[in-house]
Amino acid sequence: MRIYEFTKGILKKNPVFFLAIGLCPVLAITTRVENAIGMAAAFTFVLLGSNLMISALRKFIPRDVRIPTFIVIISSFVTVVEFLLHGFSQDIYRALGIFLPLITVNCIVLGRAEAFASKNSLKNTLLDSAGMSVGFTFSILVISAIRELFGTGKIVVFGYQVVPTVLSQPATGMILPVGAFLVMGLLLAIFRKLGVM
Amino acid sequence: MENLLAIVISAVLINNVILTKFLGLCSFFGISSRIRNSVMMGLAVIFVMTCSSMLTWVIYYYFLAPFHVEYIRIVVFILVIATFVQLVEMIIRKFLPDIYRAFGIYLPLITVNCAILGVTLINVDVEGYSFVASTVNALATGVGYLLAIILMAGIRTRLELYEQPKTFKGLPLAFIIAALLALAFQGFSGMGS
Numbered sequence: 001m002r003i004y005e006f007t008k009g010i011l012k013k014n015p016v017f018f019l020a021i022g023l024c025p026v027l028a029i030t031t032r033v034e035n036a037i038g039m040a041a042a043f044t045f046v047l048l049g050s051n052l053m054i055s056a057l058r059k060f061i062p063r064d065v066r067i068p069t070f071i072v073i074i075s076s077f078v079t080v081v082e083f084l085l086h087g088f089s090q091d092i093y094r095a096l097g098i099f100l101p102l103i104t105v106n107c108i109v110l111g112r113a114e115a116f117a118s119k120n121s122l123k124n125t126l127l128d129s130a131g132m133s134v135g136f137t138f139s140i141l142v143i144s145a146i147r148e149l150f151g152t153g154k155i156v157v158f159g160y161q162v163v164p165t166v167l168s169q170p171a172t173g174m175i176l177p178v179g180a181f182l183v184m185g186l187l188l189a190i191f192r193k194l195g196v197m
Numbered sequence: 198m199e200n201l202l203a204i205v206i207s208a209v210l211i212n213n214v215i216l217t218k219f220l221g222l223c224s225f226f227g228i229s230s231r232i233r234n235s236v237m238m239g240l241a242v243i244f245v246m247t248c249s250s251m252l253t254w255v256i257y258y259y260f261l262a263p264f265h266v267e268y269i270r271i272v273v274f275i276l277v278i279a280t281f282v283q284l285v286e287m288i289i290r291k292f293l294p295d296i297y298r299a300f301g302i303y304l305p306l307i308t309v310n311c312a313i314l315g316v317t318l319i320n321v322d323v324e325g326y327s328f329v330a331s332t333v334n335a336l337a338t339g340v341g342y343l344l345a346i347i348l349m350a351g352i353r354t355r356l357e358l359y360e361q362p363k364t365f366k367g368l369p370l371a372f373i374i375a376a377l378l379a380l381a382f383q384g385f386s387g388m389g390s
Binding site: 020021022023024027028067068071072075076078079082083097098101102104105106107173176177178179180181182184185186188189192193 | 216217218219220221222223226268269271272275276279310311313314315318319322323364365368369370371372373375376379380382383
């Protein structure tokens with residue numbers, strides 16, 4: 001058990017900024033910070049649950065059918081989280097829309113299952129999944145904060161105005177698809193310049 | 198007929214699967230550095246998307262809906278898609294080994310290409326299309342994917358001839374190009390009305 005398994009997901013091997021995988025939800029639902037929080041919560045639940053289960057079952061899963069097995073486990077967890085959000089938080093359920101079931105095919109979840117959980121102990125998998133979830137949450141929050149701030153001029157999270165109105169004429173382009181690609185590209189360039197990644 | 202045409206224009210241009218709906222981004226950024234690979238990837242996506250959309254529609258309305266078990270659609274759909282990808286992979290490995298090698302990891306990744314599962318879910322969940330309409334939608338979405346990835350590959354191939362700023366070289370620049378393409382495709386949004 002090494003703490004590195006946890007910290008690597010946050011910066012050094014950040015799934016979004018460094019590996020550039022699992023981009024679909026990152027770019028699509030980051031128009032508002034509260035959607036990003038909902039997505040991060042759902043994603044964390046699925047990643048932790050499915051990878052812990054895969055790690056626990058890793059000795060019983062035949063090698064030849066491991067990918068279909070992983071997919072079935074992951075999609076079961078997604079179905080559970082879909083039920084939970086549908087039951088308890090209709091607003092987030094509607095805002096995430098199609099991207100909630102699409103957590104199933106998020107490259108990060110399957111990638112960690114194949115590259116890590118299927119080969120490592122339960123304890124290390126817990127650290128790895130938690131680190132990746134924190135890394136994912138961090139990146140999705142950064143992108144959504146930038147987009148909402150510049151796109152609407154303020155940040156409102158669950159009805160509370162976190163950042164007061166700073167722009168009277170916001171750049172609407174930031175909450176359009178253009179803004180998503182632009183913010184992502186600029187962030188990658190900034191991280192590279194700073195030498196973080 | 199008019200309705201189908203509207204679906205095609207919407208799926209290819211107005212709501213382009215990559216540039217507006219953000220589906221299938223991993224393969225879009227991963228494989229778009231060469232035009233030839235992009236074309237093959239696009240064709241594979243069109244094939245898998247159309248076939249799996251037809252299959253999943255039938256399964257949803259004739260097997261899941263009668264027994265009120267629509268909630269297991271995610272598990273069922275992804276298994277159907279995985280089977281199809283396996284089929285495409287076997288065919289390409291047998292007949293086009295060069296392209297098989299060129300694809301590398303991205304062919305198995307079609308399984309986890311969000312565009313495929315996304316379209317099948319949009320067909321039954323969001324839009325509730327009929328069989329013909331959902332097939333047309335899947336085909337047109339695939340064409341939209343092909344269009345976007347070829348445009349991207351063309352631009353990236355040409356950019357390699359020029360000196361790029363070191364900070365932006367590679368992925369960051371690809372995102373900026375995608376942003377400009379998305380901005381261009383935003384212009385189609387007026388066509389809906």
